[in-house]
Amino acid sequence: xxxxxxxxxxxxxxxxxxxxxxxxxxxxxxxxxxxxxxxxxxxxxxxxxxxxxxxxxxxxxxxxxxxxxxxxxxxxxxxxxxxxxxxxxxxxxxxxxxxxxxxxxxxxxxxxxxxxxxxxxxxxxxxxxxxxxxxxxxxxxxxxxxxxxxxxxxxxxxxxxxxxxxxxxxxxxxxxxxxxxxxxxxxxxxxxxxxxxxxxxxxxxxxxxxxxxxxxxxxxxxxxxxxxxxxxxxxxxxxxxxxxxxxxxxxxxxxxxxxxxxxxxxxxxxxxxxxxxxxxxxxxxxxxxxxxxxxxxxxxxxxxxxxxxxxxxxxxxxxxxxxxxxxxxxxxxxxxxxxxxxxxxxxxxxxxxxxxxxxxxxxxxxxxxxxxxxxxxxxxxxxxxxxxxx
Numbered sequence: 001x002x003x004x005x006x007x008x009x010x011x012x013x014x015x016x017x018x019x020x021x022x023x024x025x026x027x028x029x030x031x032x033x034x035x036x037x038x039x040x041x042x043x044x045x046x047x048x049x050x051x052x053x054x055x056x057x058x059x060x061x062x063x064x065x066x067x068x069x070x071x072x073x074x075x076x077x078x079x080x081x082x083x084x085x086x087x088x089x090x091x092x093x094x095x096x097x098x099x100x101x102x103x104x105x106x107x108x109x110x111x112x113x114x115x116x117x118x119x120x121x122x123x124x125x126x127x128x129x130x131x132x133x134x135x136x137x138x139x140x141x142x143x144x145x146x147x148x149x150x151x152x153x154x155x156x157x158x159x160x161x162x163x164x165x166x167x168x169x170x171x172x173x174x175x176x177x178x179x180x181x182x183x184x185x186x187x188x189x190x191x192x193x194x195x196x197x198x199x200x201x202x203x204x205x206x207x208x209x210x211x212x213x214x215x216x217x218x219x220x221x222x223x224x225x226x227x228x229x230x231x232x233x234x235x236x237x238x239x240x241x242x243x244x245x246x247x248x249x250x251x252x253x254x255x256x257x258x259x260x261x262x263x264x265x266x267x268x269x270x271x272x273x274x275x276x277x278x279x280x281x282x283x284x285x286x287x288x289x290x291x292x293x294x295x296x297x298x299x300x301x302x303x304x305x306x307x308x309x310x311x312x313x314x315x316x317x318x319x320x321x322x323x324x325x326x327x328x329x330x331x332x333x334x335x336x337x338x339x340x341x342x343x344x345x346x347x348x349x350x351x352x353x354x355x356x357x358x359x360x361x362x363x364x365x366x367x368x369x370x371x372x373x374x375x376x377x378x379x380x381x382x383x384x385x386x387x388x389x390x
Contacts, residue, residue: 024063025312025319028085030078030106031096033070036196036222039252040098040297041070044120046290047301048095051309054285059305060313067091073098073196075105082106086113092319093118095304098297100124100143100171101195104131111135114322116329120304121297124170125177128346129385135322137329138348139307140300141269142380143171144178146245147218149267149353149374151182154214154243156374160185163212163240165203165227167219168192175218175245181381188212193219200227204234216243224248225256232260241265246368249358250295254366261358261366269351270299270338271370278335293367299337310334344379346386352376 029048031041045068052064067089071078078097085091094110095118097103103122110117111133119127119138127133128142154162162185166172172192180187188210191203207215215236219227224247231237237260246268254261272283272293282302286294294302307329314328315321332343342350353375356368 024065025093025317026065026067026089026091027308028082028089028091028094029066029068029096030071030081030085030094031068032073032098035073037073037098037220040121040221041096043252043295043297044096044098044301047286047294047298048120048305050286050289051302051305053289055309059309060311062312062317068096071097071102073102075102078102078106079109082110086110086115092116093308095120097122100174101169103127104170107136116325118304118308118329120300122171123348125174125382126170128348128380129382132346132386132388134326134388136347137343139304140349142348142382143174144181144381145269145353145378146247146267147175147178148182149355150216150243150245151179152374153265153267153355154216155182155184159214159241161188161212162214162216163188163207163210164190165215165217165219166192167195167197167223169195172218179216197223198226200230204230204236208234208236212240214241214243218245218248220247221253224253228257228260246296246356249368250297251293251367252295254358258366262360264358265371266356266358266368268296268354268356269349270296271354271356271368273370274337274339276339279337282337303336303338306334306336307332340377344383345388346380346383347388348380350377350379353378
């Protein structure tokens with residue numbers, strides 16, 4: 001009997017310590033699930049959850065508990081949630097923020113607490129430049145990127161007098177700056193609206209008087225739906241070609257806008273029709289799980305989860321190894337739905353940027369079709385302003 005007891009004791013003590021690590025890694029997601037823009041957060045959350053489900057509740061083989069709360073697009077509320085995640089839930093990884101003004105209010109507090117923040121959407125210039133931080137990663141884009149590609153395309157298409165429209169908050173200004181960085185023609189007007197504005201009659205009247213040969217606008221979520229419908233009702237869409245970043249032409253927004261968006265060309269780093277194995281698998285799985293075509297927000301949530309998975313696997317789930325965790329994240333050792341994906345030295349993506357066109361498919365669904373890659377392996381304009389920069 002004594003020999004049997006000793007043998008069992010020996011078996012117990014040689015079991016690897018990781019086998020006893022039953023507590024999952026907590027990941028805090030602060031995102032926008034209410035207001036007119038609430039579906040944007042839903043898409044990020046659902047993309048992230050799909051990756052988690054495909055891993056059987058694990059990322060990189062590590063059990064994960066995803067804690068999700070709605071910030072209501074309110075910077076103050078988002079700060080409170082983030083503080084609670086850090087102090088009460090002891091999270092070491094956070095993600096989820098949709099809007100740039102919310103990110104600017106929350107991210108510096110998070111990363112200064114030795115918590116990793118991985119942005120699945122907002123990419124304000126401040127956090128890419130002077131406000132960059134070793135604990136901050138952006139898996140989506142830098143805000144200007146999707147406008148830079150449109151500015152270049154508009155030049156190539158021969159437009160020379162463009163009217164610019166965006167909401168008056170950090171992302172709106174970044175998007176206009178990105179467009180103007182590559183656009184070389186004249187500006188027929190540059191107008192900034194209230195955030196979450198719903199009536200654009202005055203702006204449309206001013207645009208009509210300015211007689212531009214094209215319109216570039218950034219109005220995400222419900223703002224874009226309202227504007228495009230009103231622009232269509234004005235009749236100007238029949239004489240003024242429309243361009244913008246993908247945020248105003250995502251798959252869910254297009255179902256609400258309908259034919260008013262047909263023919264609009266927009267810039268994006270992703271589309272559901274990109275032909276690579278990771279993307280084909282993702283789009284099929286998302287459609288099967290949720291019964292709809294994913295938006296770029298969903299693709300970013302999915303990639304955020306897969307990036308985290310690669311890092312958790314590298315550190316065997318030990319998120320206290322902050323230096324090793326950062327190193328693993330920088331390596332970006334995962335298959336992105338966008339194809340080739342690496343990080344610049346300010347920890348924002350280097351990736352291809354495309355022009356898409358809004359079309360109606362054979363089933364009558366309004367969707368995006370990729371036309372061509374305008375930029376390949378494109379970084380961002382703020383690398384040199386970042387202390388980690390090249």
